[in-house]
Amino acid sequence: MNRMILLRVVGLCIAILLALHAGLAFYGDLVRPNFRASDLFSGEIPPDKVKLAASGVMASFSLDGDLLANYAAARAADILHRPSTDASGRTSENKAAQAAIIAALKVSPIRPALWLTLGTLQAQSGEAATPAVKMSYLTGSVPIDVAISRVRTVTSSAAATDEEIKLLAQSDIRSALANRSRYEPLLIAAYVQATPQGKSLLLETTKVTDPRFNEILRRY
Numbered sequence: 001m002n003r004m005i006l007l008r009v010v011g012l013c014i015a016i017l018l019a020l021h022a023g024l025a026f027y028g029d030l031v032r033p034n035f036r037a038s039d040l041f042s043g044e045i046p047p048d049k050v051k052l053a054a055s056g057v058m059a060s061f062s063l064d065g066d067l068l069a070n071y072a073a074a075r076a077a078d079i080l081h082r083p084s085t086d087a088s089g090r091t092s093e094n095k096a097a098q099a100a101i102i103a104a105l106k107v108s109p110i111r112p113a114l115w116l117t118l119g120t121l122q123a124q125s126g127e128a129a130t131p132a133v134k135m136s137y138l139t140g141s142v143p144i145d146v147a148i149s150r151v152r153t154v155t156s157s158a159a160a161t162d163e164e165i166k167l168l169a170q171s172d173i174r175s176a177l178a179n180r181s182r183y184e185p186l187l188i189a190a191y192v193q194a195t196p197q198g199k200s201l202l203l204e205t206t207k208v209t210d211p212r213f214n215e216i217l218r219r220y
Contacts, residue, residue, distance in 0.1 A: 037073040037113035038142065041149040046077035065108030072100040076117045094125045112136045113146050116153065123157040130159045137168040147172040148183055152190040155198025166201055173205045180213060191217050 035046055062068060079093040101118045105111065112135075119132035133153060136142070142150070154160050154169045176183040191202050206214040 035070055035074040035077065037069065037076075037111060037117045038146050040073055040077040040080070040117060041113065041146045042143075044077070046074045046081060063107055065104070068100075068104035068107055069111055069114055072097070072104040073114060073117060075100050076121060080120075091125065094121050097121055109135075110139050112139045112142050115139060116142070116146060116150050119157075119159070120149070120153050123153055123159075129153065129157050130162050130165065133157075133159045134162065134165055134168075137165065144175055144179070144183075147175055148186050148190075151176065151187070151202075152193065155190050155194035155201055157195070157198075160195055160197040160201050169201060170205045173202065174209050177206065177210045177213065180210065184213065184216075187213075188217065188220060192220055 035044065040046075076097045079090070079097050084090045084093055098118060098121050101114060101121070105114060105118070115132050115136035119129040119136060122132060123129040133150065136150060151169060151172045154165060154172075159165050160169075173187070176187055180187075187202070191199060194202060202217060203214060206217060
């Protein structure tokens with residue numbers, strides 16, 4: 001008799017746990033931001049703060065890679081699009097967004113655009129962005145809009161001094177030059193904002209790939 005009662009109790013506990021898991025999964029689907037890291041670099045507007053807060057609650061104990069990644073990307077986009085008005089607030093927001101990204105990447109690391117998001121935030125706060133940027137290259141391909149943003153991050157940070165990244169970044173630059181009419185203004189903007197090493201990278205690559213555009217860059 002006692003054994004039967006124990007089995008029933010165990011079965012009831014399992015049923016409750018399964019119901020909770022299903023409920024949490026359903027709620028996670030409802031609050032998951034429809035926003036990916038690649039959207040950040042395409043100019044998409046992140047979810048409003050109410051939706052972001054709701055997904056943040058779920059992300060705090062979820063192991064759903066997509067939920068964590070979307071929430072982290074949305075949080076990063078939120079502070080980039082709607083930054084705090086004071087320096088200490090911007091620093092705190094940057095650190096919190098980085099922490100959310102790192103948590104997502106620990107669960108689901110094969111996300112090149114999210115690695116670039118981390119590198120972008122690190123570069124913005126004056127931290128070493130080279131490892132994160134390199135991971136954005138090593139974990140897969142990205143859409144051209146993301147590649148252009150990666151060029152900007154590489155050429156405006158110490159990442160432009162890394163020999164491996166320089167070789168990888170040349171592919172991004174060549175991809176942009178293949179559709180120069182669309183991306184020329186963004187490449188020029190990247191050149192204007194670049195470090196001396198970043199300018200050299202852009203000039204060296206365009207000298208071989210597109211000499212005419214190389215001449216245009218040298219005017220700035």
